[in-house]
Amino acid sequence: MLKVTLLGASLLVAQASGQSTFRCPEKDGYFEDQVQCDKYYDCFDGIAEDRLCPDGLVFDPFSRKREPCDHYFNVDCGDRLELQTPKGPSDLCPRLNGFYAHPDPSVCHIFYACVDGVAEEYTCSSGLWFDEFSGVCNWPEVTDRKECKADAYALETNSGFQCPERGPVDEFGQFDPHPKYADPNDCAKFFICLNGISPREQGCELGLVYNEFTKQCDAPENVPECKDYYAFLEDDKNTSSNNRKRK
Incomplete structure (x- = not known):
């Protein structure tokens, strides 16, 4: 005791x-x-x-x-x-410090960095959503956020390309969540439509062109309409070779 x-x-x-x-x-x-x-x-x-x-x-x-x-x-x-x-002073800063999503769950491209209860607003790059679990902006399918509105996306590229309303389907009738489309003005470029909504411009490595049938970059000879896309490189190579012979 x-x-x-x-x-x-x-x-x-x-x-x-x-x-x-x-x-x-x-x-x-x-x-x-x-x-x-x-x-x-x-x-x-x-x-x-x-x-x-x-x-x-x-x-x-x-x-x-x-x-x-x-x-x-x-x-x-x-x-x-x-x-x-929690000691956070507002919905923007539920705690005094940290990174937090917009209080409206449908707004996924805006987030707040809080230091001692003071919030500073940030915006993710086009096509990305803020992921609270990783503290960074990420691809939509990685964030696992379900209530985001489409207007959080950029819907048009600088060149004016917009994603078609209805994306292509595969041989099993399934829609591709991020379909790709050839750039009609440039064989070496293509677009990825994030969630079928937001277009993101992409480019092939030098020497390759986009093949809209295989949905990947390919050799020019495998894409008939683009087989001469790099002809200028061959002309430059031949010109350089002839100049060396003259010397």
């Missing part, structure tokens, strides 16, 4: 002094909490103190920084899923 009473008294003393009941595995260092990902313990000479990362950041056990906290997408929290109560 006396032992239990002394143990309880020692816990009260530790709490009152700001010390933790955590047992340090080593005399000095930072160590993770087993339940809460943004909580850790600062051990000095075998005595632990509870620490919390700034709201929105989590503890990185491999960090060599003075404050060992980082963005959640840079840290594997494993089963330590609990977090401190």
Whole structure:
């Protein structure tokens, strides 16, 4: 009974002094909490103190920084899923720090970087959506976001190309989610229509042209209408060869 009473008294003393009941595995260092990902313990000479990362950041056990906290997408929290109560001041910054999607789930190309509760707005490049799990803009099919509106996309290239309303189907009657189309004005270029909506201009490597039947870049001789596309290269090569012979 006396032992239990002394143990309880020692816990009260530790709490009152700001010390933790955590047992340090080593005399000095930072160590993770087993339940809460943004909580850790600062051990000095075998005595632990509870620490919390700034709201929105989590503890990185491999960090060599003075404050060992980082963005959640840079840290594997494993089963330590609990977090401190959010202190964010607005819908744009649900927590004081971090990267967050637009509060309207249908707006996928805009996101916010929050530092101490102050939000700065950013816009993804055309055809990309913000992915909160990775903290970056990514291809739509990678983000797994289902409520995005089509008007978040750019619907026309600088050259004026727009994706057809109905994309092509394969031999099994399935629609390609990102169909490709030949550039009618340039054999070495083609367009990818992201989600069948947003066109993105692409180009083949030098010496190749786009084959709209195989849907990939190919040798010019395999695309009859483009077989002479690189004829100027042959002319330049022959001219150079003749000049060398004259010398």
